[in-house]
Amino acid sequence: MNNLSDDCLDRLLAKARGDLRKDSLREDGFEGRLMTRLRENRRQESPWYLWAWRAVPLLSAMIIMLVTVSGVQNSALGSDLSHALTGGYEESVLVSYYTGE
Amino acid sequence: MQSDKSSLSPDCDDEELVKGAVGGDDSAFTALVTRYKHRVFRLAARFTRSEHELDDLSQEIFLKVYENLKQFRGDAPFEHWLSRIAVRTCYDALRRQRHDKRTIPLDELAWEPGDKRIDDRLSAAEARSVVMWGIGQLKAEERLVITLMELEENSVKEIAGLTGWTEVNVKVRAWRARKALKRILEGTEHE
Numbered sequence: 001m002n003n004l005s006d007d008c009l010d011r012l013l014a015k016a017r018g019d020l021r022k023d024s025l026r027e028d029g030f031e032g033r034l035m036t037r038l039r040e041n042r043r044q045e046s047p048w049y050l051w052a053w054r055a056v057p058l059l060s061a062m063i064i065m066l067v068t069v070s071g072v073q074n075s076a077l078g079s080d081l082s083h084a085l086t087g088g089y090e091e092s093v094l095v096s097y098y099t100g101e
Numbered sequence: 102m103q104s105d106k107s108s109l110s111p112d113c114d115d116e117e118l119v120k121g122a123v124g125g126d127d128s129a130f131t132a133l134v135t136r137y138k139h140r141v142f143r144l145a146a147r148f149t150r151s152e153h154e155l156d157d158l159s160q161e162i163f164l165k166v167y168e169n170l171k172q173f174r175g176d177a178p179f180e181h182w183l184s185r186i187a188v189r190t191c192y193d194a195l196r197r198q199r200h201d202k203r204t205i206p207l208d209e210l211a212w213e214p215g216d217k218r219i220d221d222r223l224s225a226a227e228a229r230s231v232v233m234w235g236i237g238q239l240k241a242e243e244r245l246v247i248t249l250m251e252l253e254e255n256s257v258k259e260i261a262g263l264t265g266w267t268e269v270n271v272k273v274r275a276w277r278a279r280k281a282l283k284r285i286l287e288g289t290e291h292e
Contacts, residue, residue: 004283004286004287006279006283009279009282009283009286012223012228012231012232012286013232013251013252015223015225015228015229016225016228016229016231016232016233016252017251017252017254018225019225019226019228019229025152026142026152026155026156026159027138027139027142030134030138030142030156030159030160031131031134031135031138033156033160034134034160034163034164035127035130035131037160037164038127038164038167041164
């Protein structure tokens with residue numbers, strides 16, 4: 001086991017500090033690469049209203065479908081009602097006839 | 102709407118460029134990048150093991166700067182604000198690497214743990230490799246603090262400002278980091 005003194009560690013760190021890495025070659029053209037990535041990120045994070053516009057055809061189709069379905073249901077309900085009313089009237093006429101009222 | 106055309110000169114001060122960039126002027130942001138990329142590369146190089154990682158980490162730092170530009174209020178110089186983001190991004194990168202202690206293979210170093218002449222016979226480049234190997238074995242927070250203090254030569258106060266830790270915390274962490282680094286270099290880490 002070797003005890004490394006604080007002084008020895010300081011000298012080692014100072015020597016290491018003196019050997020700075022040379023300028024990275026990656027610094028050349030860095031702005032171009034960064035801006036490409038930034039634009040790519042922007043494309044991926046497009047604002048919600050762009051997605052809302054894309055959803056317009058789907059929403060329109062759903063609205064048309066709902067209107068159509070509710071229209072059909074209303075007309076079916078309407079005919080059932082008139083039938084029920086008419087049926088009820090006929091029945092009361094028959095009852096009046098047989099009871100002599 | 103983002104624009105590549107700018108009415109700002111690259112000689113503008115930082116705050117004008119920030120305003121331009123926030124307003125969607127990409128060339129104002131590019132001017133800021135050109136102005137500070139060397140500083141960011143220098144710091145990021147302390148925490149990365151290859152040119153590819155260095156490029157990636159530097160890009161990550163500038164992307165965070167861009168995302169947070171609106172929050173820059175100009176209370177402190179832009180350079181300080183950017184340095185804080187750079188240090189925190191490097192720290193996050195170190196924490197991600199915590200289970201990945203790949204560093205220079207030991208047999209590639211001109212030194213062995215416990216070598217008694219550790220500082221005498223090593224060249225500056227070899228000393229750097231040994232120190233980077235040793236620092237690579239430390240925990241993320243120890244690695245950050247010892248790099249900022251011993252290699253970047255920041256004061257305790259500056260490190261506190263950069264990391265958001267208290268000065269007492271910085272001192273304690275730096276002391277622990279030095280102790281751990283010594284143990285590693287003495288070869289007693291696993292004894």
